[in-house]
Amino acid sequence: MQHRPLQHWLMKSEPGVFGIEHLQNMPEQRDHWDGIRNYQARNFMRDQMSLGDPIFFYHSNCPQPGVTGTMEVVRTAYPDFTAWDPTSHYFDPKSSPQNPRWVMVDVQFRSRFKRVVRLQEMKACPELADMRLLQRGNRLSILPVTPKQWVFILNLAA
DNA sequence: GCCAACGTTGGC
């Protein structure tokens, strides 16, 4: 049952670590979004992400940063078990199964844009001036997107 | 590789 309008999101990932093609190649084209170690980003997942929420897949820290496609929330927040694995890059000794500190969601691939909607391009659009992604000094890896911004970027990609 | 802009940690 849908009790609220869909909230749109943008999630960043480094394509060299996990790019959109990695998600496309996963079984059923879905995966858990692990490794979020920032409280604000965690709270977005924990408190505000719902089943079916649409998400932009953003490639960061690469030659052409930008939005590359879309995905969707298919499982809401649950403990990020990579925090409990001492061999994991994302290990956090302060998190435990009894008292998990970090959460993740599961996402499913929806579409891949014919071309990357580059950061540089979005910065040049007055329609996107209020986008949180474009605000000064922003480093959050999970960000809300307004419905208008969502549609505008989809149109850029088309 | 540089570095601005943040977030986190921990001594006090």
Next chain:
DNA sequence: GCCAACGTTGGC
């Protein structure tokens, strides 16, 4: 609770 030191993100 302050804040200096340190770590990280991510564009360039």
